[in-house]
Amino acid sequence: MDVALYAKVFEALRARIESGELAVGDKLPTQGDLAAEFRVSVITVKHALALLQEAGLIARRPRIGSVVISASSTSPRPRQALPTIGCILTNFDDSFGTRVLHGLLDASIGTANVALSRTEGYHDREQQLIAQYEHLDGLILLPSSSDWIPPAILELVHQQRPLVILDRDLVGLPIATVCSDHVGAGRQAAAHLFELGHRNIGLVTSAGRVTSLDDRHTGFVYAHAARGRAFDPRHEFRDVRSTVPHSQASMDDDVARLKRFVKDNPDLTAFVGGEYSVSLLLRRACLELGMRVPQDVSIVSLDSPDNAYDDALQAFTHVAQDEHGLGQAALDGILAQIATPGSVVKSNLATTLVLGETTRPLT
Structure with missing residues (x-):
């Protein structure tokens, strides 16, 4: 099962300390350098450093930084946490969206935690929510427009963060998409x-x-x-x-x-x-x-x-x-990118004609 990004950073740094690559008394790289190395946010790095401190491996000292104080942990390894995925929709109702969430939430059982928000079509709210969720392990976004691309999205693409665009195609950008045909x-x-x-x-x-x-x-x-x-x-x-x-x-x-x-x-x-x-x-x-x-x-x-x-x-x-398949495919796309950073898959799901009471042969 995929682990959260902060847990991956924790394990990598823990291995360096226990192997002696980072010896007692050594300073760890800055939070910014670690974020760049692991291609994660500074918030994710802070979470990993907090776990290292809790394990008794480092001390975090003002104006000095994080220093190795022990080569062996005093606490057990953290359990492999489920990744937390943000999902930002324009809105949702019974005509479109509710069943997408059903598919996403059904697929998340045992595989991911999901944080849900909606923008109601406001660009500033969309930008704010993307920034609010950027520290999470992945993001599923239904943009309010195909003409306006939030700057925060471009930053996520640059960082190769797990990202899936739902029901839209942002032409020209290497972003995984899940759409209907x-x-x-x-x-x-x-x-x-x-x-x-x-x-x-x-x-x-x-x-x-x-x-x-x-x-x-x-x-x-x-x-x-x-x-x-x-x-x-x-x-x-x-x-x-x-x-x-x-x-x-x-x-x-x-x-x-x-x-x-x-x-x-x-x-x-x-x-x-x-x-x-x-x-x-x-x-x-x-x-x-x-x-x-x-x-x-x-x-x-x-x-x-x-x-x-x-x-x-x-x-x-x-x-x-x-719609159920759209939600499931969106989550699958995020989990695939967590496992293989930088992978971009564009999925196109077939639609079905359903006969109702509003059509009849022309007489």
Whole structure:
């Protein structure tokens, strides 16, 4: 089982003292030098030095530093502690995120401790939390944006610290990522509607700036190309604002603009909603226009909660991500990097079309 970083530093320094490489009376390198040598944070080094002092091997003297005072320990070796992994999400709910945590926490039993926080999309909070967790043994991060990279992330990459980016692709950086196949998801959603006989399909997404939305758009366009149809950009509405993290936009305003979009494109008989909250607003707009779902218009949602205990809710036909698998793969990626520092693996998990009550063949 992998040990925490501070325990690895402790064991390495303990071995040097017991072998005589560091003799009684010798000063240990500075905390900064040790942090650079072991590629860990100064906080991790301080923790290891505290264990050496507790074991009776060194004394930590003001203005002098850490000095070897014994070649043999007066206390037993510390047990191999589980690594502590930080997990920072933008947010989580039943449509996406909660089941990711289920997978992560299930996989952590007996292998890791997990510290969880959320940013709610605020860049300054994201930067603060990354810095707060930088002393931990690894970090799983769901960034709030693909356009802004927190400076603290660049420092972790430079130090080759265990890091996994969840559900995003920070292009150009050597960072391990765990994502769903969002291109495949966009293709699956549109292909299902084509198979039901629909020919003019709209795409509605949020105004968020994340790679998953770009990839879903790409898959949607690919599905058109596979059927020899050109995608008409007028059939895309990518400006739902109220669903973007910490947005002050009104849902009512979004619905009003969606109603104008639907009315301006009367040839559209089906839609793909870029995420569950967007699909809900789109359905509301259609209903307020007197269009029944699915009798008059079909909707496929990308993501949906499990409404197993509420028969009154209309279940969306949707493309499901393997959220439990995402959480497990993220933790596996961190543990692999702890075992082999610097290893970078990019995982792409398949999605599944789940039939619901919001689609029907075009008649």
